Amino acid sequence: MSKYLVNKFLYTVDRDPELVERYRTDPRGTVAWWEAEKANQLLNCTTGEASTWLAFTDEERDALVAHDHVRLFEMGAHPFLTLTLFIAMFEHDHEPLGYVKAYAAKMSHLQLPYPDIAT
Template identity: 50%
Template structure:
């Protein structure tokens, strides 16, 4: 897993309202667009050809599978905050405040008592 590249995706998408909206509405196309034209950008001029997503990473991002991303070692906070941006409001309407955070905790709860996957790159 390219933890750096997955974490870069999580960080960039969470902090850009347009990216977040596009990712929530059409994850398959947005992940492809990000991987081709947004992710490789180092700055306004330079591009990197070193990084790419694995098939498993791409699948997890397209399916919004935050548990798989967690298990692959995606940074916990980046993973959580991105999906709060997508799911917090619908969960809150049905289950009250912090509902998505509790859902996230429940779905990764099988890691309780174990060492969490490392987030180092």
């Protein structure tokens, strides 16, 4: 897994309210668009420089499209990135702190040592 690329996706989508909503309502389209258009742009770089080799694996793409934060964490995605993005997408559908509690409940089967989240 490219933890860097998955975390970059989570980070960049979370910082744009329009992308957050787009990802919530059209995850497959958003993931495909982001991978084609944004994945190879250098993070926080405004010079137009880009790489050419970064792409999601099928497993990463499937987990992102499914909004599967548990699987993303199991693969090494940073939990703070999934939590903040998924709160932005789903908290308004729950009572206060309801989504955070649901997120934690889905992660409750995990035990130490947790997956390595270093990139």
